[in-house]
Amino acid sequence: MYLEELFSLKGKVALVTGAGRGIGQVVALGLAKAGAAVAIFSRTGAAQTAKQIEAIGGKAYDLIVDVTQEDQVDRGIAEVLRLAGSLDIVFNNAGVCLHKDTLDATIAEWKEVIDINLTGEYIVARAAARAMIAQGIKGSIINMASMSGTVANIPQWQASYNASKAGVIHLTRSLALEWAPHGIRVNSLSPGYINTPMSVDTPQDLKDAWLPLIPQHRFGEPEELMPAVLYLASPWAGYTTGADVIVDGGYTAF
Ligand SMILES: NC(=O)c1ccc[n+]([C@@H]2O[C@H](COP(=O)([O-])OP(=O)(O)OC[C@H]3O[C@@H](n4cnc5c(N)ncnc54)[C@H](O)[C@@H]3O)[C@@H](O)[C@H]2O)c1
Structure with missing residues (x-):
């Protein structure tokens, strides 16, 4: 009962971008399990994610939106408001x-990574905040960063990714200050290495090199991010804004 009071998202509408697979898919389902209606933005449609949500009796809105395209994002947000009537969590x-x-x-190649990871999050956050402010919603925006925004990973070279995620962490702080007067909270989540298609596609020799660098000597599961997402989404986290929540098995601790 107490947990329900703290973390239930019943009656809330959440938007998850890139929810066709990986972390986005797991978080979309997790938010639905917590009671939220979930809108999904993906470039090709996310029928499987929508089906998973509907299978547990949840409500899903599967929308085709490329987050780098401002007009598509604006149309997508308008569609979420039309279909679901609100937008509380992003x-x-x-x-x-x-x-x-x-x-x-x-x-x-540099521009593509910055465009999707940093400018895409800026476009989505801004469109969502405009909608929240227009409707007087005190929403929660959770930006996906990475431990790579705090440390530069080795042995692979990924300067564009690291820079984009450091940008997300500081964008988050900036938007948190800017939108605090509207009651909108903006935080970022920084996972370490998580088992998803993004990391499954990674060559085995690289994964073998990563393991000894992770204090827990294992990759995280997407489900292990869910408690942090629920915390940041909950209105009870009302005093948490501009924070970066690191969930990385201890990677950035040394
Ligand atoms: N897997 C990890 O170890 C890890 C660690 C830290 C942070 N992250 C971050 O978590 C997020 C999800 O990663 P993942 O591992 O689930 O990766 P993933 O590749 O499995 O999923 C990413 C999703 O984003 C979608 N996407 C990409 N560009 C898009 C665009 N322009 N418009 C709409 N959708 C788009 C992809 O189609 C895909 O469905 C990413 O931002 C990633 O940087 C992942």
Whole structure:
């Protein structure tokens, strides 16, 4: 009962970007389990995620939106408001990673990572905040950062990714200050290495190199991010804004 009081999202509407697979898919389902209606933005449709949510009796709105396209995001947010009537929580998750030496990477590759990971989150957060302010909603925006926004990972070279995630952490602080007068909270989540298609696609020799660097000597599961997401989403976290919550098995502790 007490936990229900603290963390229930019944009657809330959540938006999750990049929810067709990986962390976004797990968090979309987790938010639905906590009682929220969940809108999904993905580039190709996320029928499987929507089906999972409906299978537990939840409500899902599957919308095709590329987060780098401002007009698509604006239309998507308007559609969420039309279909679901509100927007209370945003899990701003869509992202990509590029492992490539900086001396070999092209500017087009740099721009693509920054465009999706940083500008995409900016576009979604801004459109969501405009909608929240217009409706007087004291919402919660959770930006997906990474431990790579705090430390530069080794042995792979991923300068564009690291810079994009450091940008997300500072964007989060900036938006938290800017939107505090409206009662909108903005926080970021910084996972360590998590078992998702993004990391499953990673060559085995690289994963073997990562394991000894993780104090817990294992990768995290997407479900292990859910308690932090629920905390940040809950109105009871009303005094938490501008924070970066690190869930990394201890990686950044040394
Ligand atoms: N897996 C990890 O170890 C890890 C660690 C820290 C942070 N993260 C971050 O978590 C987020 C999710 O990662 P994941 O591991 O689930 O990756 P993933 O590749 O499995 O999922 C990312 C999703 O984002 C979508 N996406 C990419 N560009 C998009 C765009 N322009 N518009 C809409 N959707 C788009 C992809 O289609 C995909 O469904 C990313 O921001 C990533 O940087 C992941």
